[in-house]
Ligand SMILES: O=C(O)CCC(=O)C(=O)O
């Protein structure tokens with residue numbers, strides 16, 4: 597990634613404003629300590645202590661107003677994250693030919709990849725992807741009648757030798773956190789805490805190690821172009837180099853997310869938007885790069901099983917007052933369409949949940 601290839605250059609209206617060091621903030625910061633003492637919030641809101649009810653309200657407001665929030669006192673051991681961050685840096689420091697030994701290919705979309713395009717513009721980044729349940733399956737093609745499946749296997753690099761262990765250990769901790777958050781979100785929608793858990797048997801959740809090298813033209817390119825996360829929920833760890841920007845719902849301004857030590861950034865994905873029938877929205881975000889410091893981030897994307905049909909939850913729709921706003925879609929077919937479209941620059945837009953929107 598030396599000189600700037602035209603494939604990285606964003607259209608003028610999507611280029612970032614380069615702000616030096618200034619971070620606007622505004623995204624809610626939520627203290628999860630009330631959750632630390634319990635493993636599960638089984639039951640309905642009314643059965644919980646006030647501290648939990650307050651937390652549910654805070655998360656509800658954050659999901660509605662921003663689609664994003666930051667958390668502290670989340671219970672994920674910092675050492676587990678540090679260990680994975682160290683291993684990730686060691687991996688990305690390897691020569692390209694070494695990294696390409698585990699590269700993603702047409703058969704298996706997992707592994708190393710440095711040519712992802714978001715909205716048809718190349719991202720200034722390299723990634724390493726792993727699934728949480730290994731091996732995992734997704735449909736071979738997005739065609740509705742094609743029943744064939746594709747097996748996805750994690751491709752563990754030979755170096756650094758503890759990357760696999762670090763990743764698996766981190767995954768267990770962050771997965772536990774993400775299911776707790778899912779319970780709070782379920783309560784915040786007026787549903788029983790465990791209402792959403794059933795969708796995650798045979799989950800297709802994945803972990804991505806992102807590396808954004810310094811970029812000589814940060815005003816022209818983006819680390820990740822504007823996008824919405826397609827999963828249910830994203831739990832994002834970043835280092836102390838800022839860059840993530842969230843599109844503020846009130847005015848469409850791009851707001852830089854503050855880096856807070858030992859915190860996570862949580863965002864609602866497309867699937868929660870559909871389940872909640874638009875009560876919560878999956879909000880657009882992007883990553884701005886800089887010319888001086890490399891940046892690392894690790895999103896964990898909580899994703900249901902491939903065979904799940906995604907549609908608004910029955911309890912949240914009412915034919916008269918609140919009709920379903922989406923037709924159901926098969927998650928596996930959706931993932932399959934996405935995974936194999938970002939290989940190359942396409943003429944058409946990727947599949948989006950809006951493709952399933954029921955017009956009023
Ligand atoms: O690196 C970041 O801060 C965010 C990355 C992201 O949005 C993604 O990988 O979907």
Ligand SMILES: [Fe+2]
Pocket residue numbers: 823824825881
């Ligand atoms: Fe994202």
